[in-house]
Amino acid sequence: MTKKETSELSRRQFLGYSALGLTGLTILPSWTLTSGDRIAPSDRVVMGFIGLGNQDGSDFNSFSSCPGVQVVAGCDVEQLKRERFKRKVEAWQIKQNVSPRCDLYEFYEDLLERRDIDAVSIATPDHWHALTTIHACKLGKDVYVQKPLAFTIREGLEMVKAVRGNSRVLQIGSQQRSNKEFQQAIALVRSGAIGHIETIYAKVGDPPKPFDLPEQPIPATLNWNKWMGPLTDPKIHYHPDLCPPITLDPEQNEKLWGAWRWYRETGNGFTADWGAHMFDIAQAAIGMDSSGPCEFIPKGYQETQYLTMKYLNGIVMTEQPFQDKPGNGIRFNGTKGWLKVARGYIECSDPSLIAKEEKKVGAGQYEVSSPHMQNFIDAVRSRKNPIAPVEVGCSTNTLCCLGNIATELQRPVKWDPATLSFGDDQEAANHRLYHYQYRRPYSL
Numbered sequence: 001m002t003k004k005e006t007s008e009l010s011r012r013q014f015l016g017y018s019a020l021g022l023t024g025l026t027i028l029p030s031w032t033l034t035s036g037d038r039i040a041p042s043d044r045v046v047m048g049f050i051g052l053g054n055q056d057g058s059d060f061n062s063f064s065s066c067p068g069v070q071v072v073a074g075c076d077v078e079q080l081k082r083e084r085f086k087r088k089v090e091a092w093q094i095k096q097n098v099s100p101r102c103d104l105y106e107f108y109e110d111l112l113e114r115r116d117i118d119a120v121s122i123a124t125p126d127h128w129h130a131l132t133t134i135h136a137c138k139l140g141k142d143v144y145v146q147k148p149l150a151f152t153i154r155e156g157l158e159m160v161k162a163v164r165g166n167s168r169v170l171q172i173g174s175q176q177r178s179n180k181e182f183q184q185a186i187a188l189v190r191s192g193a194i195g196h197i198e199t200i201y202a203k204v205g206d207p208p209k210p211f212d213l214p215e216q217p218i219p220a221t222l223n224w225n226k227w228m229g230p231l232t233d234p235k236i237h238y239h240p241d242l243c244p245p246i247t248l249d250p251e252q253n254e255k256l257w258g259a260w261r262w263y264r265e266t267g268n269g270f271t272a273d274w275g276a277h278m279f280d281i282a283q284a285a286i287g288m289d290s291s292g293p294c295e296f297i298p299k300g301y302q303e304t305q306y307l308t309m310k311y312l313n314g315i316v317m318t319e320q321p322f323q324d325k326p327g328n329g330i331r332f333n334g335t336k337g338w339l340k341v342a343r344g345y346i347e348c349s350d351p352s353l354i355a356k357e358e359k360k361v362g363a364g365q366y367e368v369s370s371p372h373m374q375n376f377i378d379a380v381r382s383r384k385n386p387i388a389p390v391e392v393g394c395s396t397n398t399l400c401c402l403g404n405i406a407t408e409l410q411r412p413v414k415w416d417p418a419t420l421s422f423g424d425d426q427e428a429a430n431h432r433l434y435h436y437q438y439r440r441p442y443s444l
Helices: 010-018 054-063 079-095 108-112 126-138 153-165 180-191 224-228 271-275 275-285 370-382 390-409
Strands: 045-050 069-075 103-104 119-122 142-145 169-174 197-203 295-297 309-310 314-317 329-334 337-342 343-348
Touching: 010 197, 010 295, 010 329, 045 054, 045 370, 054 119, 054 370, 069 295, 079 309, 079 343, 103 108, 119 126, 126 142, 126 153, 142 370, 153 337, 153 390, 169 337, 169 370, 169 390, 180 275, 180 329, 180 337, 180 343, 224 370, 271 390, 275 329, 295 390, 314 343
Parallel strands: 045 069, 045 119, 069 103, 119 142, 142 169, 197 314
Antiparallel strands: 197 329, 295 309, 309 314, 329 337, 337 343
């Protein structure tokens, strides 16, 4: 399939239509907010989606429930996932009394050239987050990008520059920020109700391991070269776990989440996958959203039992169980008591401060967070910061990368959160998780 064939309109045809706007080809209804107020077609938010795998399915379900959102395009390097997205979007459009139309792109650059698109949802593998986000910001698009913000520290810093330099809105997909129990935990810790925080237990899981998947033939429907993008490590080759296959007739969706996140060469392991949630909430609660730890001590170093992170104010956070039973979550230990929080669960040493709540969270339930998406849409309209802006995503991503750098170097790493530097530690500064040389023709 050629590049031109991936779009229903050629670039020349699109430019010819741009004076009217492509969405002028459909009949757009007004929308109703939960308050009963109507949203005029001129106030709609037109979206495109980049990366159409498992996560995108959840993100689309959430965005499609937000009043005033119109989805017009999708992009993926896998042909079958593009077609699956088109079917889903057009079925939704019909239910909304909108003429069905969803344009498809193999190359994200073509989608970003659409002048009618206000915002994009990015759910690609992490190594593509920076390039797509920066490009989108330069072309005037607002961005909802999945967590973690980036693959490396420098990528995250450049994304902050792109968002602020182009006056864009960015929401990082750390949806726990929009959830009741985590909001309650943040507020309670910030209020000083359990005293001065001394230690934090934040269970997230293991760091990434070396790439060890056997090479397999590349499917004809996948542009593997584009999937690789800027990655350069020669050990990386195609395996279906990296880009899980699907079928359309009969329909069979992914049987697993993309395993690229579990390998050093392509991801940052549970350290970033769950750290982008739990470390993120911990930082919010102790007022470190725009800062972070100053020292990282890896598990196993001189009998250190858990990855340990030290803050300049004396708080120590460790990646260790927060309760007796398995699961990821956080325990804040203060001078007046403790507070534990996880998905569907919150408990305090003093029940008068907050009643214990515990409920079962269904598989994938937290992947669909309409309040988090609605917060982004509201921010797009108001031009105000969302609940998880780019600086939040950057500081949490930096923390996760630093934890992995210390783990791989098998020694403590010191970091200055004010100057964003390693001081005179050149070995850490040259680590690939600070920045790596992109494969040509890509550049940051």
